[in-house]
Amino acid sequence: xxxxxxxxxxxxxxxxxxxxxxxxxxxxxxxxxxxxxxxxxxxxxxxxxxxxxxxxxxxxxxxxxxxxxxxxxxxxxxxxxxxxxxxxxxxxxxxxxxxxxxxxxxxxxxxxxxxxxxxxxxxxxxxxxxxxxxxxxxxxxxxxxxxxxxxxxxxxxxxxxxxxxxxxxxxxxxxxxxxxxxxxxxxxxxxxxxxxxxxxxxxxxxxxxxxxxxxxxxxxxxxxxxxxxxxxxxxxxxxxxxxxxxxxxxxxxxxxxxxxxxxxxxxxxxxxxxxxxxxxxxxxxxxxxxxxxxxxxxxxxxxxxxxxxxxxxxxxxxxxxxxxxxxxxxxxxxxxxxxxxxxxxxxxxxxxxxxxxxxxxxxxxxxxxxxxxxxxxxxxxxxxxxxxxxxxxxxxxxxxxxxxxxxxxxxxxxxxxxxxxxxxxxxxxxxxxxxxxxxxxxxxxxxxxxxxxxxxxxxxxxxxxxxxxxxxxxxxxxxxxxxxxxxxxxxxxxxxxxxxxxxxxxxxxxxxxxxxxxxxxxxxxxxxxxxxxxxxxxxxxxxxxxxxxxxxxxxxxxxxxxxxxxxxxxxxxxxxxxxxxxxxxxx
Amino acid sequence: xxxxxxxxxxxxxxxxxxxxxxxxxxxxxxxxxxxxxxxxxxxxxxxxxxxxxxxxxxxxxxxxxxxxxxxxxxxxxxxxxxxxxxxxxxxxxxxxxxxxxxxxxxxxxxxxxxxxxxxxxxxxxxxxxxxxxxxxxxxxxxxxxxxxxxxxxxxxxxxxxxxxxxxxxxxxxxxxxxxxxxxxxxxxxxxxxxxxxxxxxxxxxxxxxxxxxxxxxxxxxxxxxxxxxxxxxxxxxxxxxxxxxxxxxxxxxxxxxxxxxxxxxxxxxxx
Numbered sequence: 001x002x003x004x005x006x007x008x009x010x011x012x013x014x015x016x017x018x019x020x021x022x023x024x025x026x027x028x029x030x031x032x033x034x035x036x037x038x039x040x041x042x043x044x045x046x047x048x049x050x051x052x053x054x055x056x057x058x059x060x061x062x063x064x065x066x067x068x069x070x071x072x073x074x075x076x077x078x079x080x081x082x083x084x085x086x087x088x089x090x091x092x093x094x095x096x097x098x099x100x101x102x103x104x105x106x107x108x109x110x111x112x113x114x115x116x117x118x119x120x121x122x123x124x125x126x127x128x129x130x131x132x133x134x135x136x137x138x139x140x141x142x143x144x145x146x147x148x149x150x151x152x153x154x155x156x157x158x159x160x161x162x163x164x165x166x167x168x169x170x171x172x173x174x175x176x177x178x179x180x181x182x183x184x185x186x187x188x189x190x191x192x193x194x195x196x197x198x199x200x201x202x203x204x205x206x207x208x209x210x211x212x213x214x215x216x217x218x219x220x221x222x223x224x225x226x227x228x229x230x231x232x233x234x235x236x237x238x239x240x241x242x243x244x245x246x247x248x249x250x251x252x253x254x255x256x257x258x259x260x261x262x263x264x265x266x267x268x269x270x271x272x273x274x275x276x277x278x279x280x281x282x283x284x285x286x287x288x289x290x291x292x293x294x295x296x297x298x299x300x301x302x303x304x305x306x307x308x309x310x311x312x313x314x315x316x317x318x319x320x321x322x323x324x325x326x327x328x329x330x331x332x333x334x335x336x337x338x339x340x341x342x343x344x345x346x347x348x349x350x351x352x353x354x355x356x357x358x359x360x361x362x363x364x365x366x367x368x369x370x371x372x373x374x375x376x377x378x379x380x381x382x383x384x385x386x387x388x389x390x391x392x393x394x395x396x397x398x399x400x401x402x403x404x405x406x407x408x409x410x411x412x413x414x415x416x417x418x419x420x421x422x423x424x425x426x427x428x429x430x431x432x433x434x435x436x437x438x439x440x441x442x443x444x445x446x447x448x449x450x451x452x453x454x455x456x457x458x459x460x461x462x463x464x465x466x467x468x469x470x471x472x473x474x475x476x477x478x479x480x481x482x483x484x485x486x487x488x489x490x491x492x493x494x495x496x497x498x499x500x501x502x503x504x505x506x507x508x509x510x511x512x513x514x515x516x517x518x519x520x521x522x523x524x525x526x527x528x529x530x531x532x533x534x535x536x537x538x539x540x541x542x543x544x545x546x547x548x549x550x551x552x553x554x555x556x557x558x559x560x561x562x563x564x565x566x567x568x569x570x571x572x573x574x575x576x577x578x579x580x581x582x583x584x585x586x587x
Numbered sequence: 588x589x590x591x592x593x594x595x596x597x598x599x600x601x602x603x604x605x606x607x608x609x610x611x612x613x614x615x616x617x618x619x620x621x622x623x624x625x626x627x628x629x630x631x632x633x634x635x636x637x638x639x640x641x642x643x644x645x646x647x648x649x650x651x652x653x654x655x656x657x658x659x660x661x662x663x664x665x666x667x668x669x670x671x672x673x674x675x676x677x678x679x680x681x682x683x684x685x686x687x688x689x690x691x692x693x694x695x696x697x698x699x700x701x702x703x704x705x706x707x708x709x710x711x712x713x714x715x716x717x718x719x720x721x722x723x724x725x726x727x728x729x730x731x732x733x734x735x736x737x738x739x740x741x742x743x744x745x746x747x748x749x750x751x752x753x754x755x756x757x758x759x760x761x762x763x764x765x766x767x768x769x770x771x772x773x774x775x776x777x778x779x780x781x782x783x784x785x786x787x788x789x790x791x792x793x794x795x796x797x798x799x800x801x802x803x804x805x806x807x808x809x810x811x812x813x814x815x816x817x818x819x820x821x822x823x824x825x826x827x828x829x830x831x832x833x834x835x836x837x838x839x840x841x842x843x844x845x846x847x848x849x850x851x852x853x854x855x856x857x858x
Contacts, residue, residue: 305621358615358618358622427618427648428648429618431615433672438855438856440671440709440856443710443713443714444762452717460725463725463728
């Protein structure tokens with residue numbers, strides 16, 4: 001895809017394509033050029049990919065304008081660098097390009113790639129030789145004592161950086177970095193330096209790092225290392241490859257350049273730990289270990305803490321070793337242990353890991369601090385092993401009060417002679433949750449509290465405003481009137497005043513119909529108009545008919561003074577109540 | 588260059604030793620010191636940890652230690668601090684009551700925090716009050732005018748007002764306790780030898796800000812006093828010629844009043 005600034009262009013548009021040069025040898029590069037006459041804006045399109053040719057993605061763009069025989073001429077030229085991968089004839093087929101909003105056809109172009117010439121071959125050989133020289137001048141070596149690791153196993157390995165003495169190295173730019181997810185590596189410390197190490201008639205200075213390598217992913221995993229050194233080279237444009245320091249009589253002077261050194265790729269197998277014979281208390285320790293333990297006191301008072309030190313000595317993955325669980329005991333309460341490691345702190349492969357448990361005896365008497373069992377996997381013998389500490393006897397005295405129960409009571413004083421601390425609760429062996437300050441948080445100075453108040457007030461005001469806006473005074477007046485009439489209707493029923501009853505009932509019915517059918521003045525409507533309103537509002541025929549009948553009854557009572565005794569008022573009231581409910585429900 | 592590097596390393600190492608003690612480590616050191624019977628060392632470790640951070644267990648343990656050392660004022664002070672961090676802890680409350688009983692402080696002369704209205708619950712009270720208040724208002728706007736009959740509306744309003752009243756009272760009490768707590772101090776024992784008699788452990792409340800001044804009355808270590816505040820809301824303090832500060836304090840009812848030297852008491856909310 002091509003894009004760029006816009007330039008005004010006119011005249012007939014014509015597209016040409018050509019390889020320059022059209023014949024090259026295999027180790028050389030050519031340019032695939034597209035010339036668009038009459039255009040200065042960037043065209044759009046995608047160059048087709050041709051098997052065996054590598055076309056660069058970013059073309060160089062040239063624009064030109066000139067007068068030919070007094071006629072202005074403009075053109076845009078796109079130039080793609082092409083590198084062949086093999087010999088042969090390669091044709092970029094005709095393809096479409098968009099310029100000035102129109103599509104134009106780019107003609108096909110052919111490149112002949114010839115076999116490499118003697119000069120090319122000589123240059124290639126020289127380059128290979130230089131690369132070989134460089135590989136011999138500075139390289140990384142990695143050695144590990146065993147051809148495989150178990151998953152989680154840590155082993156000691158050696159990483160060596162060889163630097164030819166004649167290589168003008170000024171410093172190591174970057175410590176070796178691991179590549180390969182199958183392993184984890186301990187941090188690299190200061191390297192151990194060796195001078196005059198001879199390899200293949202060359203004298204080297206060697207920097208050795210002792211590292212701990214841990215298998216992380218099971219299977220065949222690749223491992224390699226990369227580092228960078230800084231060397232001094234002559235000239236500003238030449239790279240160590242193009243004009244190496246080996247043939248440069250002035251090397252050692254001039255500018256500094258960083259040089260990346262990659263090790264070979266090592267293949268190492270990481271095996272899963274065997275599941276057969278895995279003890280239930282196995283927590284991932286792999287290596288060769290010996291456990292021991294000690295307690296700081298052999299006699300304490302009830303409630304006083306005792307320190308139990310459980311030490312694991314040997315070689316293995318100390319960095320990934322969790323604390324063994326103190327066995328459940330009714331006689332002791334144990335807090336989480338403190339960790340300490342003595343030994344090779346960099347790789348943590350060899351040394352002594354100590355776990356210090358603070359135990360609180362829970363009962364008095366001659367107790368026994370139970371042994372802690374530690375299980376691990378021995379990668380040499382390839383089987384699980386146990387190592388256990390010794391039990392420790394501990395005498396726990398019940399406390400002061402019990403020691404002298406028969407002591408005679410001394411003269412009464414305002415305060416007891418000696419206050420037993422037994423009555424106080426136990427000393428906590430864990431600090432619990434830390435807080436930066438004792439100050440109690442006050443809500444009235446907290447913004448969160450006031451935000452809550454503002455939210456509540458805003459919500460209430462919003463709701464109130466919404467309710468007021470939703471309010472319809474006419475409708476409210478109808479409701480109020482209807483409620484008054486309902487009271488009057490009950491009164492009429494109580495007094496068995498048929499005239500008043502039917503008058504009131506008609507008014508209630510008309511108000512209710514007005515409300516449900518959104519009519520402002522329902523009392524001005526006749527029975528037929530009220531019923532028509534209900535039908536218009538899609539009330540069922542049954543409701544409409546019943547309403548009509550009831551309204552007619554009311555009309556008849558009012559205007560024709562019809563005898564109402566045919567149907568009792570109570571019965572009419574029940575019917576009206578039911579009908580009003582139905583009308584209300586529809587609303 | 589090398590010298591600077593070694594100097595930097597040495598200083599880092601030294602500063603690690605000097606300042607690298609974290610409160611966890613100090614706490615464990617204190618527990619071990621206590622286990623070894625080194626009570627004074629344990630107190631020092633706990634005190635050092637308390638300058639960096641606070642935990643209920645730290646102040647509880649420190650209070651226990653002071654109790655063992657028969658410094659009941661300090662013991663009561665640290666139980667109070669522990670209860671600030673864990674106001675509902677039954678064990679701490681029992682221990683505090685026991686320390687007050689053993690120190691023979693007259694009833695009412697030291698305050699024991701009421702858990703329901705303690706300053707720690709101020710947030711809970713005020714939050715509940717806000718929620719009930721606004722929920723009632725919103726419910727009133729939305730529901731009551733249309734769907735609820737008059738008697739139900741009255742019942743709801745009565746219930747709501749009662750609840751608001753109760754929560755408002757709780758908030759007021761907790762806030763009052765919080766304000767008082769900011770002024771509250773616990774009287775501490777003077778640094779005297781244990782052989783001295785009980786009366787010499789009493790702290791005089793002086794008429795004027797100076798050691799030579801006669802005393803209005805005395806207070807016992809562990810008693811609660813409340814600092815008088817000046818017009819700017821800060822404790823009323825007066826420095827003497829040697830720069831020692833004196834504070835005017837009184838009991839809650841105001842029956843005991845006088846000047847105290849700054850080392851004769853400790854604020855509960857200090858630090």
